[in-house]
Amino acid sequence: GIQVEQSPPDLILQEGANSTLRCNFSDSVNNLQWFHQNPWGQLINLFYIPSGTKQNGRLSATTVATERYSLLYISSSQTTDSGVYFCAGHYGQNFVFGPGTRLSVLP
Amino acid sequence: DSGVTQTPKHLITATGQRVTLRCSPRSGDLSVYWYQQSLDQGLQFLIQYYNGEERAKGNILERFSAQQFPDLHSELNLSSLELGDSALYFCASSVVATGNTIYFGEGSWLTVV
Numbered sequence: 001g002i003q004v005e006q007s008p009p010d011l012i013l014q015e016g017a018n019s020t021l022r023c024n025f026s027d028s029v030n031n032l033q034w035f036h037q038n039p040w041g042q043l044i045n046l047f048y049i050p051s052g053t054k055q056n057g058r059l060s061a062t063t064v065a066t067e068r069y070s071l072l073y074i075s076s077s078q079t080t081d082s083g084v085y086f087c088a089g090h091y092g093q094n095f096v097f098g099p100g101t102r103l104s105v106l107p
Numbered sequence: 108d109s110g111v112t113q114t115p116k117h118l119i120t121a122t123g124q125r126v127t128l129r130c131s132p133r134s135g136d137l138s139v140y141w142y143q144q145s146l147d148q149g150l151q152f153l154i155q156y157y158n159g160e161e162r163a164k165g166n167i168l169e170r171f172s173a174q175q176f177p178d179l180h181s182e183l184n185l186s187s188l189e190l191g192d193s194a195l196y197f198c199a200s201s202v203v204a205t206g207n208t209i210y211f212g213e214g215s216w217l218t219v220v
Contacts, residue, residue, distance in 0.1 A: 033209065041195055043211040045109070086150065088209075093163035095140060095199075095209060097150040 002027045002091040004098035012104045013077050021072040021085050021101045029089030029096070032063050034072050037084040037100070046072070046085075077105045110134065111212035113198050119218045125186040128215045132179055132200030138162070139181040140199040140209065141173055150197065156181055157203075188219045 003026035013019055023032075034046040047054050047061040049070065054061055058077075063070040070087055084100040110133035120126055132139050141153040152165035156175035167173075170188075175181045185192060199211045 031207065031209075035211070041216070042213055043197065045208060045210060048208040088150075093155070094152055094165060095155075096152065097142075099149045 002029070002096060004087065004096060006085075006087060006098040006101050008101060009099070010102045010104075012106065015077060015079060015105055015107050017077050017105075018073070018075045019077060019103070021074070021103075023070045023072070023087030023098050025068040025089065025091075027091065028065070028068060029091050031095075032065075032070050032087060032089040034061055034070070035086045035088065036081075037086065039083055043086075050089075074103075077103075079105045079107050081105050109210040109212060111136075111198060111200050111210050113196075113212035113215050115215055116213065117216045117218075119220060120188060122188055122190060122219055124188050124219075125184065126188065126217065128183040128185070128196055128198075128217075130181045130183070130198030130200075130212060132181070132198075133210055136200035136202050136210075137179065138201045138203060139175055139179070140201075141167075141181070141183050142197040142199065143194050144197065144214075145191075145194040148194075153183070185217070190219050193217055193219045 005024040036044045049061045049063045051065045058075045060073045086100045088097040112131040137158045140155045142150045153167040155163040173183045195214045197214045201209045
């Protein structure tokens, strides 16, 4: 089956810092998405980004489908950005998730 | 608010019991997915339905079953519960079977004691 890697697995930042999270797939996926799971467990859609670059406020994402990776950029991080960030995509009929990057933003 | 509604939000039950989790997809969405997330674990895909038919099956135990009804809501039935079944169960929906954005509900927290 497909392997999904996310790096780094854990990240601790000081408020205001920038970060880049990476998602690698071992095979081609479709309909790549990024999610943020907040400390209360809610899964929030960040981006639907099968290819190209999108920006939403302090967050932006880039997917290079031909090279099977996607990046999530967080600028000027805030404590509310803490949580786990997942990438996911369709592989065949399954929508598979990466293991996540756990982000802690300290005040 | 994603538009996907899950009930109950929290549930505590004893080992050996059976529970039913309910999901109402976003208006217009035909596809429903179920995921399990155990403590500090990733999301494990259980099963997907599209317009009432089972479309894909993941790591769903034989003690678990699901269905999607004609009004497109879905139920996940968990039986002969074990302590290890304690988890956050998510439902998600999308317009089509593959493709397009998938939206998640807030989850149902199941604790088996």
